[in-house]
Amino acid sequence: MAIGNLSGLIGAVHQPPMTLNKVASITTVAAQPFSVFDQIGTPGSGSLVVGNTTTGLVPTDADAGFPSIDTFGGGNTGYIQSILAGNTVACRLELFDLLYWVGSIPLNALATTTLSSQPSYDARLPGGSYNGLQIRLMIAAAVSATATTVTVNYRNELDVDQNTNAINVNGFTQRRMATFGLAAGAKGVKRINSITIGGTVATTGSVAIYVMRQLWQCRISAINGGQNDGPATTAMPIIYDTSALFPVVTPDSTASGLPSFLINIPNG
Amino acid sequence: MAITTYEQWKDAKRHPPLIYHKPSAFTTLAGVPYTMIARAGDPAAGTVSAGNTGGIVPTDATAGFPTIHPFGAGNTGYLESITFSSSVACQLVLYDLIFRAGGYNLTTLTTFNLGSPPSYLSRLPNGSYKGLEVFGAISNNVSAENVSVPISYTDENAVSGNSAVIAGGGSVANFTSTRMFPYQLNANFDGKGISELDSVTIAGTAATTGQVNIYIMRRLWQGSIEIPGEVYHDSFDVSAMPIIYDTSALFPVVIPNGTSTGVPHITMQIAEG
Numbered sequence: 001m002a003i004g005n006l007s008g009l010i011g012a013v014h015q016p017p018m019t020l021n022k023v024a025s026i027t028t029v030a031a032q033p034f035s036v037f038d039q040i041g042t043p044g045s046g047s048l049v050v051g052n053t054t055t056g057l058v059p060t061d062a063d064a065g066f067p068s069i070d071t072f073g074g075g076n077t078g079y080i081q082s083i084l085a086g087n088t089v090a091c092r093l094e095l096f097d098l099l100y101w102v103g104s105i106p107l108n109a110l111a112t113t114t115l116s117s118q119p120s121y122d123a124r125l126p127g128g129s130y131n132g133l134q135i136r137l138m139i140a141a142a143v144s145a146t147a148t149t150v151t152v153n154y155r156n157e158l159d160v161d162q163n164t165n166a167i168n169v170n171g172f173t174q175r176r177m178a179t180f181g182l183a184a185g186a187k188g189v190k191r192i193n194s195i196t197i198g199g200t201v202a203t204t205g206s207v208a209i210y211v212m213r214q215l216w217q218c219r220i221s222a223i224n225g226g227q228n229d230g231p232a233t234t235a236m237p238i239i240y241d242t243s244a245l246f247p248v249v250t251p252d253s254t255a256s257g258l259p260s261f262l263i264n265i266p267n268g
Numbered sequence: 269m270a271i272t273t274y275e276q277w278k279d280a281k282r283h284p285p286l287i288y289h290k291p292s293a294f295t296t297l298a299g300v301p302y303t304m305i306a307r308a309g310d311p312a313a314g315t316v317s318a319g320n321t322g323g324i325v326p327t328d329a330t331a332g333f334p335t336i337h338p339f340g341a342g343n344t345g346y347l348e349s350i351t352f353s354s355s356v357a358c359q360l361v362l363y364d365l366i367f368r369a370g371g372y373n374l375t376t377l378t379t380f381n382l383g384s385p386p387s388y389l390s391r392l393p394n395g396s397y398k399g400l401e402v403f404g405a406i407s408n409n410v411s412a413e414n415v416s417v418p419i420s421y422t423d424e425n426a427v428s429g430n431s432a433v434i435a436g437g438g439s440v441a442n443f444t445s446t447r448m449f450p451y452q453l454n455a456n457f458d459g460k461g462i463s464e465l466d467s468v469t470i471a472g473t474a475a476t477t478g479q480v481n482i483y484i485m486r487r488l489w490q491g492s493i494e495i496p497g498e499v500y501h502d503s504f505d506v507s508a509m510p511i512i513y514d515t516s517a518l519f520p521v522v523i524p525n526g527t528s529t530g531v532p533h534i535t536m537q538i539a540e541g
Contacts, residue, residue, distance in 0.1 A: 010509075011272030016393045017510050019401060019487045023435040023450045040435050040452040042401050043460045068398040068460050082506045086359050086492045088299050088523075224299070224359050224525045226492025230506035258299075260359075262490050264508030 002077040003268045009081065009231070012268030015070040020245060021260035025088070026175060033094075033177040033250045035138050036259065043067050048140040048175065049104050050208050056102030056192060058119045059244040066098075072241045072267040079236040081264045083216055086226030089257030091249050092219055096212040097239060098246040099124050099133070102192060103208025104140040107148050107169070110201050114194040121211065126238040130157040130188030135164060135180040136210045143172045143205030149198040150207055152180055157188030166198060169207065177210075177248060212246065215239065239265065270344040271541040277504070280541040282348070286334045288520055288534040293355070294446070301361075301448040301523045303405055304532070305332040316371075316407040316446055318481045323369035323385035323465060326517040333365075333517040339540045345516075346509040348539040352491050353499040356530030358522055359492050363485035364512060365519035366391045366400070370481025371407040372468055374415045374440070379469040387464075388484065393511040397424035397461035402432060402451035403483045403521075410443045410478030416471045417480050419451065424461025430454040439472055440480060448483075448521060485519065488512065496530070504539075512538065 003009050022041035028034045037046045046065015050057060061069045072078045085093055099121040105113050122128060135152055149166040156162055164180035172178075182189070189211055215237045218227040239245070245263070249256045271277050290309040296302050305314045314332015318324055328336045339345045352360055366388035372380055389395060404417060416439045422428040434440070435452040443449070453462065468482055488510045491500060512518070518536065522529045 005274075007273040007275070009505075010274055010277045011270075014393075014508060014511070016396060016399065017487060017489070017508065019399045023452070041450075042399060042453070044453045068396075070394060070396060070398075082508050084490045084502075084506070086490060222357070222494050224357060224492060224523065225494045226359065226490070228491060228502050228506050230503070232505070260361075260490065262487055264510075266508070 001075050001268060003079060003266065008268050009266060012266035013073055015265045018067050018263040018265060020067045020247065020263060022258055025258055026256045028251050028254055028256050029176065030253050031250060033248050034256055035175045035177055036247065036249055036256050037065050050101045052102060053105060053113055054115065055117050055119060056100055056115055058100055058121050059098050060242040061244060063244065066244045069241045069243060069265060076267040078239050078241060078265055078267040080215060080234050080239055081236055081266050082230045083234060084228045084262040085218055087220045087257040087259045088224055089251050089253060089255055090220055090222055091251040091257060092217060093259055094217040094248040095215045096246045096248065097124060097215060098210055098212055098244040100211040101208055104206035105195050105197065107143055107197055107202035107205035107207060110197050112194050112196040115192060118191055124240050124243065130190045133189040134212050135189055136177050136212055137167060138208045138210060139169065139172045139174055139176045140208050141204065141206040142174045143169045144203040145171045146200040146202045148200055148202040151196045151198060152209055153193040154189050155191040155193060156186040157190055161193055162186055269342050269541060271346065276541050280539040281340065283337050283538040286536040286538060288334060291531050293529045293531055296524050296527055296529055298524060298526050301521045302446050302529055303448055303521060304529055306446060316405050316481060318368040318370045321369060321372060321380055323367060323382050325367055325386050325388050326365050327515040328517060330517060336514045336516060336538065339514045343540040345512050345514060345538055345540040347488055347507055347512050347536060348504045348509055349502060349507055349537045350489055351499060351501045351535040354493045354496065354530045354532040356496050356528055357493055357525040358530060359490065360532060361487060361521045362489040363487055363519045363521065364391060365483055365485050365517040367484040368481055369465060371479035372470060374410060374470055374475035374478035374480060377470050377474050379467050381467045382465055385465055391513055391516065397463045400462050401485050401487060402462060403448045403485060405481045405483050406443045406445050406447045407481055408477060408479035409445050410440050411476035412441050413473040413475045414439045414441055415473055415475040418469050418471055419482060420466045421462045422464040422466060424463055426463060428466060
């Protein structure tokens with residue numbers, strides 16, 4: 001089924017509003033995206049270390065650090081109806097479904113980590129479409145001041161294997177994220193094949209690779225500012241009762257602040 | 269019953285708007301949560317102290333909480349829309365305060381075991397403990413000693429023995445009355461919910477003065493006042509009409525940008541059907 005009209009929305013099964021907030025701030029780099037996944041709050045903290053470098057994993061709401069989503073009714077479709085978001089600093093807030101992650105890949109050796117038997121995240125894609133998915137890196141351990149690069153080989157939406165651009169992670173601090181550019185013409189990501197560490201070998205540092213589906217974003221324009229978006233703004237993106245909801249903070253300055261989300265999830 | 273169609277929503281029984289207005293501001297720290305429950309206004313003042321170290325489930329009949337008219341038999345109640353403003357830039361967060369215990373004096377190092385605290389399960393839609401938040405609330409100014417207040421709790425899976433500490437691991441030294449502070453649930457036990465507060469420990473260095481309470485709260489709504497004096501409105505599609513009960517203890521928390529709570533004014537529209 002699906003929510004097809006206003007009555008369907010009003011009559012949908014509504015999970016109690018979901019809290020996703022962080023109560024500890026981290027030091028950041030201005031205008032760069034950061035994960036706050038390992039910070040305390042509601043839910044409790046998760047780990048920056050995926051703990052799998054052979055196949056990668058499909059995280060779910062049951063994993064530590066992700067908010068729990070109530071099981072949807074049989075045959076029902078779930079949505080984000082509204083998001084009430086704020087932060088103690090000016091920033092951009094993004095919300096993703098984190099579909100796949102692998103790591104941590106050490107940066108103190110120039111090598112290619114080739115994955116096998118990767119789990120599929122097809123079940124977490126509305127319409128089964130790989131289009132629009134992003135590949136991002138997340139620094140699990142701070143990188144030395146070395147011109148170390150990370151490149152990902154992936155399978156695109158047409159089953160063609162391609163390389164991303166190389167991201168130079170010289171001096172990247174822990175939790176910093178960066179988005180890979182897909183190859184010319186590519187529109188989506190079906191699978192991560194391998195991760196190559198190149199350039200100058202680092203003395204310290206490790207990285208995780210994420211595949212993410214963007215659900216929503218907003219601008220927090222002032223300290224303690226917020227934005228409350230209803231269905232006309234969120235456009236009610238489809239989510240799943242296993243979705244791993246994952247915020248990313250891009251602060252204007254050098255602190256993540258204390259981002260806070262109240263997310264309303266109907267299913268019907 | 270429940271409101272399940274557009275027609276039912278349109279025809280739902282609506283209560284006179286509930287007003288929360290505290291006309292007397294007080295001094296705060298910037299970016300820190302505070303309760304104004306002890307201030308005069310509408311509703312009239314209540315107390316920060318729970319008045320019961322074994323814990324109680326506050327209701328709308330408890331002093332300091334706005335009165336909710338009883339719902340019709342079998343009806344489900346919703347927080348339909350919210351209009352909000354303040355005289356200062358701030359964040360406002362609205363909770364159902366489903367449990368509180370205290371005040372616990374910080375002058376003696378000891379552990380308070382709650383024994384069999386009352387259940388708040390009937391105030392949880394779908395009976396889910398997940399996503400609940402735990403805060404401390406100061407009911408007497410704390411002196412400068414390095415006193416902390418770890419708690420133990422039973423999680424959403426009925427696993428007891430979980431511990432939680434003040435977020436950031438700090439003490440409550442010099443915290444002033446009405447200040448609130450969040451707890452960090454135990455990540456090793458997945459940190460996703462709390463079904464019971466089991467004990468409260470006064471640890472570190474005993475304070476000369478000070479008293480703390482532990483609150484368990486269900487978040488209903490939040491909003492930001494970016495322009496002092498501006499009036500904002502979230503309609504039913506934004507609030508998503510969270511379920512409340514005719515016994516809910518509606519409890520706003522103010523997080524000011526600056527050093528004053530300002531004068532918040534919140535109008536809550538409740539519908540039932």
